[in-house]
Each structure stands twice: as C-alpha cells, then as structure tokens.
Amino acid sequence: MDKSLPDQKIILHIDFDSFFASVEQQYNFSLRGKPIGVLAANSRSCIIASSREAKRLGIKTGARSFEAKQICPSIALVPADFIKYFEISKKFLNICKDYSPFVELFSIDEVFMDITKTVHLFDGTHRIISKIKSRIKQEIGEYITASIGISHNKLLAKMASSINKPDGVYKITQNNLDEVFRDAKLTDVCGVGERIKIRLNKLGIYNLLQLRSVPYYSLVSEFGNVEAEFLKNVSFGHDESSVIPYTTYQQVKSVGRSYCLPKNEYNKRVVLQNIYELCEEVSIKLRKLNKRGRTVGISLRGNVDFNYRKTFKDYFDTGKEIYHNLYSHLYSHLSSGNTDYIRQISVWVANLEDNQNLQLSLFDSSGKKERLIKTVDLINERFGDHTIRNGFLLYADKLTTVPNGYLADRYERLKLAHDPDVIC
Numbered sequence: 001m002d003k004s005l006p007d008q009k010i011i012l013h014i015d016f017d018s019f020f021a022s023v024e025q026q027y028n029f030s031l032r033g034k035p036i037g038v039l040a041a042n043s044r045s046c047i048i049a050s051s052r053e054a055k056r057l058g059i060k061t062g063a064r065s066f067e068a069k070q071i072c073p074s075i076a077l078v079p080a081d082f083i084k085y086f087e088i089s090k091k092f093l094n095i096c097k098d099y100s101p102f103v104e105l106f107s108i109d110e111v112f113m114d115i116t117k118t119v120h121l122f123d124g125t126h127r128i129i130s131k132i133k134s135r136i137k138q139e140i141g142e143y144i145t146a147s148i149g150i151s152h153n154k155l156l157a158k159m160a161s162s163i164n165k166p167d168g169v170y171k172i173t174q175n176n177l178d179e180v181f182r183d184a185k186l187t188d189v190c191g192v193g194e195r196i197k198i199r200l201n202k203l204g205i206y207n208l209l210q211l212r213s214v215p216y217y218s219l220v221s222e223f224g225n226v227e228a229e230f231l232k233n234v235s236f237g238h239d240e241s242s243v244i245p246y247t248t249y250q251q252v253k254s255v256g257r258s259y260c261l262p263k264n265e266y267n268k269r270v271v272l273q274n275i276y277e278l279c280e281e282v283s284i285k286l287r288k289l290n291k292r293g294r295t296v297g298i299s300l301r302g303n304v305d306f307n308y309r310k311t312f313k314d315y316f317d318t319g320k321e322i323y324h325n326l327y328s329h330l331y332s333h334l335s336s337g338n339t340d341y342i343r344q345i346s347v348w349v350a351n352l353e354d355n356q357n358l359q360l361s362l363f364d365s366s367g368k369k370e371r372l373i374k375t376v377d378l379i380n381e382r383f384g385d386h387t388i389r390n391g392f393l394l395y396a397d398k399l400t401t402v403p404n405g406y407l408a409d410r411y412e413r414l415k416l417a418h419d420p421d422v423i424c
C-alpha cells in the first residue's frame with residue numbers, strides 16, 4: 001500500500017449554516033444581521049428556515065409565522081426561492097470536486113466528501129477545509145458559512161458537523177467518541193427520528209451509550225432484524241457505507257411528487273384537480289427518464305389520512321393513466337363523508353422499467369398516442385411544464401415545478417449529475 005495514504009478513511013460532512021436564510025441575507029443587504037424567516041414557497045404560514053439571529057431568539061424551523069411574530073414582531077418573512085438555492089448548490093459542488101472525485105450531494109445544503117485518496121495532494125485535511133471555506137466566501141458569498149465534520153465514516157462525520165455550528169470544524173475520533181455519544185441526543189443520528197426515539201425511551205434508552213449496552217435481542221424484538229442491526233452499529237459508531245459521487249448513475253426506483261396545498265382545501269374538485277396535476281408531473285418525470293411504471297401510490301393528509309397503492313399488470317407513463325388508476329379508490333375516499341379537508345398530497349409511481357425493455361402495446365401499433373405525448377412534452381419543455389393541460393384543469397391554479405429543495409427525489413439528483421453547469 002502507498003505509504004502516503006492514510007490507514008483510515010477521511011470523510012468530511014459539509015453543512016451550510018442556516019442555508020436558505022443566509023442565501024437571502026447574502027443577496028439582500030437589508031436583511032443582514034436581522035432575524036428572518038424563510039417561508040415555504042406555497043404557504044404564508046410555515047417557516048422552513050430561520051436565520052441565526054432568529055434561531056438565537058428561539059424561532060426554529062417549522063415554526064408558524066404567527067408564532068415567530070409573537071416572539072419577534074419585526075422578523076422579516078421572505079418566500080423561499082429554491083431555484084436560487086439550487087444554483088448555489090451547483091457552485092458548491094464545483095468547488096468540492098476540485099479536492100476529491102468522491103463528493104456526494106446529500107441534500108441541497110449538505111455534502112459528504114471522501115478525501116482519503118487525495119488528502120496528500122493538498123497538504124492535509126485542515127488545508128483542504130480552509131481552502132473550501134475561503135472559496136465559499138469568495139465564490140458564493142461572504143455571508144454564507146458552512147460547518148464541517150471530520151471522521152472515519154459518514155455517520156460520525158455528519159454528527160461532527162453539528163457540534164461546532166456555525167462556521168465550525170469538529171473531528172470525531174475513536175478517542176472522543178464516547179464523550180460525544182454521552183452528550184448527543186438520540187435524534188442527532190441520521191436515521192433516528194422522533195418515533196424511533198420514543199420507542200427507544202420505552203426500552204430505557206436515552207443516549208447512545210445506553211444503546212450500546214442494551215442486549216441485541218431486545219432491539220430485535222422491538223424493531224426487527226434490519227433496524228436492530230442499524231441501531232447496534234450506530235451505538236458503536238460503525239458505518240460501512242461509502243460516499244457515492246453525485247456523478248454516478250443511480251438506478252431510479254420510483255418517481256413522485258408531493259404538494260402542500262396553500263390552505264386546508266374543502267373543495268373536492270380542487271383537490272382532484274391538484275391530484276391530476278401531480279399525476280401529470282410524475283408522468284413527465286417518468287417520460288424524461290424513458291421509463292414506465294406499474295405501481296401507483298397516493299397519500300393524502302387532511303383531517304383524516306389516506307394511503308393507497310396498487311400494482312397493475314400493464315405499465316403506464318401518462319398522467320391520465322396514473323390518475324385513472326387512482327381514481328375509483330380516491331373518489332370513494334373523498335366522498336365517504338369522513339373527509340372534510342385535504343392539506344397535503346403525494347403521488348408516486350414505482351416498479352419502473354426501461355421503455356426499451358417493454359413491448360409496445362398491440363393496440364396502439366401506429367404509435368399515435370406516443371407521438372401525441374411526445375409533442376405535448378416538447379411544447380411543455382419549450383414553454384414551461386403544463387403549457388398544455390387537460391381540460392379538467394381549466395381554471396385550476398397552476399402548480400409550479402420547482403426543485404423540491406431537499407433533493408429527496410433521485411430524479412433531481414440524476415438531473416444534477418447531467419447538468420452542464422456542474423462540470424463532472
């Protein structure tokens with residue numbers, strides 16, 4: 001083995017501080033140094049990011065705008081602009097990839113980097129970190145800072161980046177691991193959410209060291225084998241997963257779209273129109289990927305929740321087919337008398353297959369339908385999605401297709417991997 005290579009992996013987790021809010025402050029001088037809240041693009045009521053000044057006052061992400069105003073009447077509330085944030089993410093990737101080919105975009109404001117094989121080219125880990133930090137200042141903006149975690153795996157690097165915020169650097173090694181684990185909250189671990197925390201608390205586990213000492217079989221009986229193994233590994237700080245470069249093609253397993261309605265929607269027709277529009281959006285994604293699916297799913301959140309999924313024999317890739325496949329169950333749910341209002345809709349299609357592996361339909365051998373859809377896609381691409389819409393959507397408000405902000409969808413990541421602005 002090359003003597004200059006470290007014997008342990010060196011993983012960085014870089015996390016922008018108060019990202020959306022800092023970007024807004026970067027571009028608008030009058031917001032700097034002030035408490036600000038960034039509002040979800042389609043809602044006036046939910047703060048999805050607060051500036052560090054607002055955080056200091058106790059205004060957290062997820063707060064309602066009226067709550068924020070009670071705490072700080074002068075708080076500036078600005079709508080989110082994901083297109084702007086996404087552009088900055090791309091610039092950031094272009095900086096990171098100068099120091100390693102192993103850069104994974106984990107969310108719109110977080111990356112993992114594996115610098116094990118390149119660290120010797122740049123005079124060490126801290127030299128790389130200071131270069132990245134100063135390039136963020138020069139190339140992205142002096143008001144935007146990032147906190148960086150260093151460790152030998154992704155799990156610990158991610159925990160480390162949150163320890164010294166903002167603009168900090170922290171390293172977790174085998175020597176300080178127990179100390180960090182004693183002070184960390186269970187939910188500081190990526191993959192451990194509130195629900196898992198509550199179940200762990202029921203077993204008498206309140207921190208990661210207690211998780212380490214609990215017998216494995218207790219975890220298996222509570223969580224099942226897969227989750228128990230994950231939790232046991234977490235408790236020892238083990239994580240074997242590798243940094244997957246953003247340029248790597250990842251198999252897309254499903255495509256979906258979620259939409260939070262601007263208000264509680266009591267009008268069933270408007271709900272159905274929104275669902276139809278989401279089906280159209282999902283179908284556009286499918287066709288751009290050259291795929292069809294045969295499982296469809298929907299979830300509705302409102303005064304009652306509704307989840308439905310069904311797998312069909314035939315594959316489909318049009319909005320009309322997706323909607324049609326959902327319709328009968330959807331209709332009976334909406335007209336059951338239990339549903340008063342709907343607030344959030346998610347539509348997805350899974351069980352995907354490449355078009356080239358599927359036989360053409362026997363009943364449409366002329367390809368007329370395909371040609372029509374291709375033309376509609378071309379027009380929509382040229383003039384913006386949904387220029388041509390189904391008659392059912394006449395007079396319905398248009399949804400806008402914008403990056404969803406969290407890159408939860410692999411489709412968005414795939415698009416980024418092929419984006420000419422990001423030099424691979």
Ligand SMILES: [Mg+2]
Nearest residue numbers: 015016017109
């Ligand atoms: Mg962040």
